[in-house]
Amino acid sequence: xxxxxxxxLVIGDEILSGRTRDANMHYLAKExxxxxxxxxxxxxxxDDADAITEAVKTLSSAYDHLFTSGGIGPTHDDIxxxxxxxxxxxxxxxxxxxxxxxxxHYDRQGIELNKARLRMARIPEGxxxxxxxxxAAPGFTLENVHVMAGVPKIFETMLASILPTLTxxxxxxxxxxxxxxxxxxxxxxxxxxxxxxxxxxxGSYPFQRNGVFGAQVVIRGSDGARVDAAMSELCxxxxx
Amino acid sequence: xxxxxxxxLVIGDEILSGRTRDANMHYLAKExxxxxxxxxxxxxxxDDADAITEAVKTLSSAYDHLFTSGGIGPTHDDIxxxxxxxxxxxxxxxxxxxxxxxxxHYDRQGIELNKARLRMARIPEGxxxxxxxxxAAPGFTLENVHVMAGVPKIFETMLASILPTLTxxxxxxxxxxxxxxxxxxxxxxxxxxxxxxxxxxxGSYPFQRNGVFGAQVVIRGSDGARVDAAMSELCxxxxx
Numbered sequence: 001x002x003x004x005x006x007x008x009l010v011i012g013d014e015i016l017s018g019r020t021r022d023a024n025m026h027y028l029a030k031e032x033x034x035x036x037x038x039x040x041x042x043x044x045x046x047d048d049a050d051a052i053t054e055a056v057k058t059l060s061s062a063y064d065h066l067f068t069s070g071g072i073g074p075t076h077d078d079i080x081x082x083x084x085x086x087x088x089x090x091x092x093x094x095x096x097x098x099x100x101x102x103x104x105h106y107d108r109q110g111i112e113l114n115k116a117r118l119r120m121a122r123i124p125e126g127x128x129x130x131x132x133x134x135x136a137a138p139g140f141t142l143e144n145v146h147v148m149a150g151v152p153k154i155f156e157t158m159l160a161s162i163l164p165t166l167t168x169x170x171x172x173x174x175x176x177x178x179x180x181x182x183x184x185x186x187x188x189x190x191x192x193x194x195x196x197x198x199x200x201x202x203g204s205y206p207f208q209r210n211g212v213f214g215a216q217v218v219i220r221g222s223d224g225a226r227v228d229a230a231m232s233e234l235c236x237x238x239x240x
Numbered sequence: 241x242x243x244x245x246x247x248x249l250v251i252g253d254e255i256l257s258g259r260t261r262d263a264n265m266h267y268l269a270k271e272x273x274x275x276x277x278x279x280x281x282x283x284x285x286x287d288d289a290d291a292i293t294e295a296v297k298t299l300s301s302a303y304d305h306l307f308t309s310g311g312i313g314p315t316h317d318d319i320x321x322x323x324x325x326x327x328x329x330x331x332x333x334x335x336x337x338x339x340x341x342x343x344x345h346y347d348r349q350g351i352e353l354n355k356a357r358l359r360m361a362r363i364p365e366g367x368x369x370x371x372x373x374x375x376a377a378p379g380f381t382l383e384n385v386h387v388m389a390g391v392p393k394i395f396e397t398m399l400a401s402i403l404p405t406l407t408x409x410x411x412x413x414x415x416x417x418x419x420x421x422x423x424x425x426x427x428x429x430x431x432x433x434x435x436x437x438x439x440x441x442x443g444s445y446p447f448q449r450n451g452v453f454g455a456q457v458v459i460r461g462s463d464g465a466r467v468d469a470a471m472s473e474l475c476x477x478x479x480x
Contacts, residue, residue, distance in 0.1 A: 203317055
């Protein structure tokens with residue numbers, strides 16, 4: 001059975017202006033690969049209502065899961081929750097369970113749960129909350145869309161609480177071999193191998209080490225014995 | 241006049257599997273902002289012919305420019321050039337000028353220009369070559385699509401040679417203020433300010449410093465005097 005598929009949607013002007021370097025894409029990619037969910041596509045859009053809504057509609061219907069990052073804080077540019085609700089035609093309002101979580105958090109700190117902070121309790125109808133042990137404001141899952149914070153530590157914690165609730169497939173195993181030849185010398189043999197092992201995926205990633213060209217050849221698949229067999233053949237073709 | 245718009249398409253299984261962390265998106269975002277081109281959307285897709293073709297069609301028609309990164313090497317998984325050609329219904333084949341560049345490069349190194357390396361001379365009809373002083377294999381511009389290598393040093397060099405040939409708009413100026421209050425205290429005043437300065441864009445980016453919550457508020461716009469005025473008001477609202 002093929003693995004479940006996923007897409008990611010990163011939301012935020014600060015990524016597209018180059019002010020902030022996104023860290024969540026790389027983290028999610030590694031975690032999903034280990035869990036056996038295939039990340040097929042990532043999109044980054046600005047804090048624009050239509051752009052978010054359209055991307056949520058397209059990606060949530062094309063893949064088994066959609067993970068979003070960013071835009072769920074208390075400020076005017078945090079419009080992710082509203083537009084995820086809109087994409088599914090759901091109402092959104094302050095929800096009692098989310099408000100209670102925020103109230104308890106701010107009471108402990110002696111901080112007022114003001115109007116801006118209360119925005120973070122706006123949850124679409126039918127959504128399940130995602131716990132945020134760091135700063136309380138919850139994420140949520142609506143249908144197959146998992147809405148998480150953009151701050152990396154919070155994103156990572158939220159992902160850790162969702163993943164065990166999902167169905168993973170076979171984790172993708174990979175082996176790699178660094179070959180100190182130009183990629184152009186490696187390409188032919190790797191292509192032949194990839195045709196005979198069509199159930200595996202082959203990648204070739206060029207690098208330079210002390211001025212000499214080499215390439216890292218990576219063989220990936222869910223069947224460990226097949227990956228082993230292909231790697232043995234590759235090693236024979238390029239003995240060091 | 242509004243600034244020209246752009247999208248980026250990152251191509252490669254290695255990014256989506258988490259094996260490689262993309263560096264080109266953040267670099268391009270900063271460079272385009274400085275040049276006065278607004279990066280509106282980024283997509284990351286795998287080494288899949290249909291995924292690449294569809295993304296090129298959609299993004300090149302929605303924005304003034306599309307910059308691509310990755311998939312133009314000599315190996316079997318390098319299929320970007322073919323699918324950019326396909327997106328525009330253009331033929332693609334080994335082109336004499338590109339072959340001559342590669343031939344000279346490999347002759348100097350005493351390396352054979354074999355069949356795999358010759359793949360890198362496949363250029364769609366009507367495209368303009370983009371110089372690659374590092375490893376010779378050229379990128380190209382076809383219509384409004386700029387096809388560049390994924391290796392960051394080469395991507396950066398190629399971008400440096402294209403940018404001066406494009407028309408930039410007004411560079412986006414930004415000023416930021418770190419405010420040591422929770423984002424929830426900042427949200428209300430920043431929203432008011434953003435409504436009165438609707439020609440500017442306001443972002444708020446939370447952080448923690450020594451256990452204390454703060455937020456970096458960023459004001460962006462192309463009119464320096466307006467950015468100054470809004471920042472003065474922000475400083476008055478949050479005197480330290």
